[in-house]
Amino acid sequence: MTKKATEGLSIGEVAKRSGVSVPTIRFYESKGLIGEASRTVGGSRTFPRHVLRRVSMIRLGVQFGIPLAEIKDIFESLPTDRPPTRADWQRISTAWNAEVDERIATLTRMRDKLSDCIGCGCLSLGTCSLLNPGDALAVEGPGPQRVLTAE
Numbered sequence: 001m002t003k004k005a006t007e008g009l010s011i012g013e014v015a016k017r018s019g020v021s022v023p024t025i026r027f028y029e030s031k032g033l034i035g036e037a038s039r040t041v042g043g044s045r046t047f048p049r050h051v052l053r054r055v056s057m058i059r060l061g062v063q064f065g066i067p068l069a070e071i072k073d074i075f076e077s078l079p080t081d082r083p084p085t086r087a088d089w090q091r092i093s094t095a096w097n098a099e100v101d102e103r104i105a106t107l108t109r110m111r112d113k114l115s116d117c118i119g120c121g122c123l124s125l126g127t128c129s130l131l132n133p134g135d136a137l138a139v140e141g142p143g144p145q146r147v148l149t150a151e
């Protein structure tokens with residue numbers, strides 16, 4: 001039997017429809033990322049349908065490398081008494097754009113430079129003496145500076 005669009009979803013239904021496990025849904029609930037399930041008259045715990053959108057946004061955010069704490073912070077601006085609007089989601093995706101762009105740029109540099117000197121201070125490759133002579137990049141910070149920072 002198909003549920004009405006206004007009926008809530010059990011945790012199992014949320015898990016199945018969102019493609020994550022029940023323990024993951026419980027984890028998201030415990031971290032305040034998806035709100036809390038409510039009890040029906042019969043005592044069942046149900047989530048509003050729009051929680052599916054939140055779980056999908058969490059999955060996307062995690063794929064983009066956005067920490068759960070940041071996802072939670074931005075979700076706190078979402079309404080709890082109604083489904084988020086397109087404008088609400090647009091505001092979130094806009095907020096993530098700069099972070100996603102930075103990650104794309106870093107991944108691109110990684111892809112392009114990983115087989116070359118990455119500026120980590122090891123000075124173990126022949127090209128290090130050309131690209132990072134005497135570990136000159138150390139003044140810019142620790143780690144693979146040629147990958148982490150834009151030139």
Ligand code: FES
Nearest residue numbers: 117120121123128
């Ligand atoms: S690869 Fe580490 S300093 Fe060049």
